[in-house]
Amino acid sequence: MGLGMNMGIDLGTSSVLIYVRGKGIVLREPSVVAINSRTGKVLAVGESASLMLGRTPEMVEAVRPLKDGVISDFKVTEVMLKAFISRVSTGFLARYFKPTIVVCVPTVITQVEQKAVEDACRRAGAKDVYLIREPIAAAIGAGIDITQANGSMILDIGGGTTDIAVISMCQPVVEESLKVAGDAFDQAIIKYVRRKHNILIGEQTAEDLKINIGCAYPRDAELSMEVRGRNLITGMPATLTLTSTEMLEALEEPVNQIFEGVHSVLERTPPELMADISQRGIMMTGGGTLLYGIDRMLEAKVGVEILIAEDPISCVAVGTGLALNIMDKFDALSG
Numbered sequence: 325m326g327l328g329m330n331m332g333i334d335l336g337t338s339s340v341l342i343y344v345r346g347k348g349i350v351l352r353e354p355s356v357v358a359i360n361s362r363t364g365k366v367l368a369v370g371e372s373a374s375l376m377l378g379r380t381p382e383m384v385e386a387v388r389p390l391k392d393g394v395i396s397d398f399k400v401t402e403v404m405l406k407a408f409i410s411r412v413s414t415g416f417l418a419r420y421f422k423p424t425i426v427v428c429v430p431t432v433i434t435q436v437e438q439k440a441v442e443d444a445c446r447r448a449g450a451k452d453v454y455l456i457r458e459p460i461a462a463a464i465g466a467g468i469d470i471t472q473a474n475g476s477m478i479l480d481i482g483g484g485t486t487d488i489a490v491i492s493m494c495q496p497v498v499e500e501s502l503k504v505a506g507d508a509f510d511q512a513i514i515k516y517v518r519r520k521h522n523i524l525i526g527e528q529t530a531e532d533l534k535i536n537i538g539c540a541y542p543r544d545a546e547l548s549m550e551v552r553g554r555n556l557i558t559g560m561p562a563t564l565t566l567t568s569t570e571m572l573e574a575l576e577e578p579v580n581q582i583f584e585g586v587h588s589v590l591e592r593t594p595p596e597l598m599a600d601i602s603q604r605g606i607m608m609t610g611g612g613t614l615l616y617g618i619d620r621m622l623e624a625k626v627g628v629e630i631l632i633a634e635d636p637i638s639c640v641a642v643g644t645g646l647a648l649n650i651m652d653k654f655d656a657l658s659g
Contacts, residue, residue, distance in 0.1 A: 329413060329423040332461070332645025333405075335441065337390045337484025338506060338611070340370075340404070341638060342412050343645030349638050350412045355483075357400050361385045369407040378526050392503045393430035393458070393485035394437040398444060405448035413449070422451035428461040428644045431487045431501035456647050457496060458482070458640055459489035462609040465643030466633040470494050475597025476604065479586060479622075479630075480640065481612025483507050486582050488589045490597055498592045502585045506612045508578045509534050516574035517553070523562050525553035534615065537568040540579045541617025541624075579618060583625050590626070605629035609639040 334341040335355075342351040353370030360367055362383050368376065376386045389400035413423060425445050429438060438455060445453045462480040463470050470476060470491050480487045483506045489499040510530040517525050525533075529551050537547040547568040555562040586606070593601065606628055608619060614637075619630040633639050 329421075330645070330648050331409075331412070331423050331425055332641055332643070332647065333408075333425055333427045333445075334461075334641035334644060335390065335401075335405075335427050335429075336482050336640075337388070337393055339483065340408055341641035342408060343638075343641045344412060345645055345648070349641055351408055353408060355390050355404065356386055356388055357404050358384060358386045359400070366403055369404055378528065391484060393482065393501075394433060395440045395444060398440055401440075402444045402447050405444055409449050422449055424452045424454075424648070425450040426454045426456055426644045426647050428458045428640050429455050430485045431457055431459060431489060431496070431499045454648075456644055457489070457499070458485070458487040459499065460491060460494070460496065461641075461643035461647060462487070462633075462639045463489075463491055463607065463643065464646050465639030465641070466607050466609055466636075468607060474604070475593070475600035477589070477593075477601045477606045479582075479606055479608045481505050481582065481608070481610040481615075481618075482640070483611065486585060486610075486612065488585050490589060490593050490601065492597060497594065497597060498589050500585050500589050502581060504578050504581045504585075505610070506534075509538065509575055509612070509615065512578050513538070513571065513574045516570070517551075517564075517566070518556065520570070521564055522556045523553040523564060524556055525551055529553065533566060533571060534575075537566065538571045538575060539568050539616040540572070540575055541621040542572060543568045543616065575615070579615075579621065582612075582618075583622060586622060586626060590628075602628055605631045607631050607633060609633045609636045611637050 330345040332343040339354050344350045354374035356373040358368040358373035358376045387400050389397040395401045442453045459478045459480050463478045468476045473493050476491045478489055486502040486505045489496040513530040513533050517523055537549045548565050550565045552563050613632050623630040
């Protein structure tokens with residue numbers, strides 16, 4: 325591996341997490357870059373750029389360089405990665421030796437998209453680059469021993485994609501990737517408020533609603549939240565109060581799409597591995613698992629116990645970093 329740092333990167337649509345061997349998670353930042361559209365100058369990267377979303381003057385553009393788990397803007401991704409890697413590359417060895425990087429990618433990714441990730445990492449300063457499928461990284465990070473000849477099912481709900489896989493002996497036996505995840509939840513809320521109330525709300529407001537009163541299963545007690553937006557009929561500022569019951573209705577479609585994905589994977593799972601899953605349950609990881617009641621909804625529909633990882637948001641980054649320790653045992657890593 326060389327003398328450089330070994331790091332795992334969860335290069336997500338919504339956020340980037342970096343795991344460094346021996347240190348754990350050392351960076352957690354939004355996947356956003358603020359650029360002056362007139363000069364091309366980068367103004368901010370990460371959290372500071374995220375605060376500019378929807379609030380910038382015309383000449384300043386806050387860019388999300390990844391879409392649905394893959395790179396949509398190569399140059400901006402390179403700038404973002406270079407900034408993040410530089411922040412965590414401290415110490416004597418980091419000055420003289422380039423890092424070895426493992427990056428997670430969605431289950432379904434083209435050769436062109438794969439090469440874009442590898443090239444962006446190398447141009448950002450990596451010596452060696454390896455790719456690992458997201459559900460495998462999530463399983464490792466959740467503490468599942470994927471080297472065994474048992475069936476383990478992982479459901480990773482990220483920002484841009486939901487990746488589902490049945491894993492045995494370090495390999496995905498059945499897998500599926502959906503372009504429905506946390507960002508789709510936000511968009512579903514925006515569409516619902518627009519359709520039902522003729523009010524346009526921003527992405528940050530939608531995310532706040534999702535976090536505070538959102539649900540995929542009826543809450544024990546009704547919650548409500550006041551939000552502000554623009555009345556689409558008058559064009560004037562508007563205030564309204566939304567309830568958790570409304571959020572349940574707003575999120576029904578994307579949540580059901582995730583259930584359909586889980587159902588599809590289970591239908592294609594060999595009987596022997598299905599028996600393992602019935603006994604051990606389905607492990608959920610990713611930020612999407614924080615949506616209230618999504619585990620209870622899936623458990624009720626699938627009929628299999630749903631388990632949420634101890635630190636679901638960090639699982640992919642941790643697993644990506646830990647994968648270097650067992651890379652000789654499986655070919656989920658490519659470089």
